[in-house]
Amino acid sequence: MTAVSVTVAVALWTAVVLRAPGAKKNHRRRMLWFTLLSLALVATFDLPFVLDGIGSLTPAAHNVGHLLKYLAAVMAAAGAHEIVRGGYLPPGRAEVGFGARVAITGGVLAVLVALFVVAPIHTEQVDSLTAAYAGLPTIRAFLVLFLAALSTLLVGVVRHTAWYRRQLPPGPLRTSMTMILAAAVAGLLFALLKVLVVASTPMIPRGAAALTVSPVSTGLLATSLLLFAVGTAWHALQNLTPGRYLIALHRDRQLRRLWRDLRDVVPTISLEDALARRSDTDGHEAGHRRMPVGRHEVELRYWRRVMEILDGELTLRPYVVPSLRGAAEEAARRRGVAAVDVAPVAERAVLEVARRRRTRGEAPVPGRAAPRTPPLSSFDVEARRLHAMAAHRADALDLADHLDHDTSATIAS
Known part of the structure; x- marks a missing residue:
């Protein structure tokens, strides 16, 4: 699974680099680049060797890599929601309320950071924050807030993308929307598995999760990231020679x-x-x-x-x-x-x-x-x-x- 995760991370960072020149053109392209950057960060911080490396660099605050991954996931979902609003709403209305949405997302991120800082989880590096600390009240609150924010944003992405896709004729753009829709659905399944893990874990001072679905969860995350990367780049890929x-x-x-x-x-x-x-100079028979x-x-x-x-x-x-x-x-x-x-x-x-x-x-x-x-x-x-x-x-x-x-x-x- 590590090889797949590395491939997804490389594909996303490639998309970030290729999309960077067009990010200045309009709001939707800026949000697309921001979303790809956030997804690339999620894919990167999900790699075990990256998490271990960050943990060794911050010995006084282990598991910071997990926090960065969760924050990037919320930002990616918020960015994807802004992208599909541009297709769902009439021109000019997609940016209405953008500042308020940024403030709400920023507030959620700030609360997540605060919960992580006060949680007693900084003495040792773990492979999975959910599997190791889901029984802690602060981490449980952290995960509940994260999953609520992620699910709310992804439900909006699914609803808007499904509507937008139905309005499009068959073609590259509809294919792109189909992939983004599938990516959002995979993200929702990822969130559902996290909910099951948290719900199955007893509220104890420090206890591992009763339900372990790490391989499935990692696979769904990689699938969601890859589908979104390919979906956003589908039209551009078809324009390559x-x-x-x-x-x-x-x-x-x-x-x-x-x-x-x-x-x-x-x-x-x-x-x-x-x-x-008219001009039989190429030596081919007529019709060839x-x-x-x-x-x-x-x-x-x-x-x-x-x-x-x-x-x-x-x-x-x-x-x-x-x-x-x-x-x-x-x-x-x-x-x-x-x-x-x-x-x-x-x-x-x-x-x-x-x-x-x-x-x-x-x-x-x-x-x-x-x-x-x-x-x-x-x-x-x-x-x-x-x-x-x-x-x-x-x-x-x-x-x-x-x-x-x-x-x-x-x-x-």
Whole structure:
């Protein structure tokens, strides 16, 4: 577990360094940097060799490292609460009452320090403050105040983050919020275990905790710290060259089969094939696309792939039977397709029927070319729609086999 804890601490300190230049831009970024710094301190003071080192440096006041870890945890939870307020509340309202919240948090920290100072626990260094001194009245009061403050802040983080996540479309920001939500839940489980330990310990002058859950508690703390670190850095990680390259390459591969299906019947949608035919200087046969090298090239290729598929859809519009969309959705439901997948399966099946009609040389639907559903919107929305269609190719082709038999009768009627 020490190796995992060290890795988490290194990851958090790396995030602190990388986020430092942007901390001056606005309140939310300052709070993000402050939260990452606090979490890095928690992860550092949770390392056994760091606690022993601090104890050897302060022989007159052992266990100071434990105090610093608890203080940093409260500050991290307060910082995380400020971050999610920025997404939960309208612009300008997130900072309202910030001074009062800082004062309350500062008061809690001051009381924690006072309880720690007066507690008779400074004669020897221990591995766990909770396990060794939970029976002392002052440390029990210390832990109760700490857990109450931590739980209150984390409940606010969970509530605000869950609401904010529901408002976001699928994408990097929603993924980031999901990780932060999971980190807060892990933090609450950590607090719950601490409550169980304190509640199971009798109130005696000096006694070890009756319930020992140190490995589980350490694991939950490391999980919470790691999830928060990755969640806050998720968008930035995707903007790094290797990450963006791999993401764009993966997305391009997902759409390749759908693109080929359309290009086979509408060759003019391929801009690269058209350029290759115009200037045959690279020695590749028409239609062959070499492996992209640079990040910008693979991103451009993915962008072009989406646009070419949209162009192919528009070209096949005259071959789409208007009434077939409703029939396709009904048939998909009867076949047990999940409700969330009915629309992309039906749309892909209808497009496949139109593609087959053009391949067979059939005439367009006279005066009944259906408008594409849904209408064109942003690139990201269209790309997500195409990915949903591509992901259900097998179900859609099976449905298209069934629908294709009824197409001629539908047109005749």
